[in-house]
Amino acid sequence: MTELNREFYNQVRQDHEELLEWLGRVHQALAQRSHSAPQLVDLLEGLGQHIERHFTDEESGGFFEQVVEQAPRFSEKADALRLEHQRLRTQMAELIAAARAGSASDAWWQQLNDTFHEFSRALMQHENRENELLQEAYGEDVGSKD
Numbered sequence: 001m002t003e004l005n006r007e008f009y010n011q012v013r014q015d016h017e018e019l020l021e022w023l024g025r026v027h028q029a030l031a032q033r034s035h036s037a038p039q040l041v042d043l044l045e046g047l048g049q050h051i052e053r054h055f056t057d058e059e060s061g062g063f064f065e066q067v068v069e070q071a072p073r074f075s076e077k078a079d080a081l082r083l084e085h086q087r088l089r090t091q092m093a094e095l096i097a098a099a100r101a102g103s104a105s106d107a108w109w110q111q112l113n114d115t116f117h118e119f120s121r122a123l124m125q126h127e128n129r130e131n132e133l134l135q136e137a138y139g140e141d142v143g144s145k146d
């Protein structure tokens with residue numbers, strides 16, 4: 001594996017771990033109801049910005065192009081993943097809107113908790129598929145390093 005490829009591979013894994021940490025923070029805040037409503041809105045907006053940066057990075061000359069350059073046979077899979085970003089962006093925006101809309105009632109917490117879990121599951125599936133793609137594209141090079 002070239003040095004550049006290894007750097008890229010590690011960077012993607014690291015970005016995805018950071019994203020998981022973000023999701024963990026929000027899960028915890030929702031489970032413990034440890035934030036005020038405005039604080040929770042702030043947290044969700046922070047997550048939204050983080051996700052937007054991550055998606056934009058992957059789309060603009062990052063992840064997708066490099067994976068397809070390394071392994072052109074995965075171009076369809078990469079396109080499908082790129083498309084999923086739009087659906088996830090919409091879900092994230094809806095989540096923030098729902099958080100902004102309510103007061104911190106039981107129903108509000110419950111609803112946000114349910115909606116976030118659904119979103120988080122979809123996002124993690126997306127990220128896992130990207131990790132698999134990365135592994136398949138670079139796998140022979142990185143071996144059983146994990």
Ligand SMILES: [Fe+2]
Binds near residue numbers: 055058081126127
């Ligand atoms: Fe992605």
Ligand SMILES: [Fe+2]
Binds near residue numbers: 016054058127130
């Ligand atoms: Fe990703």
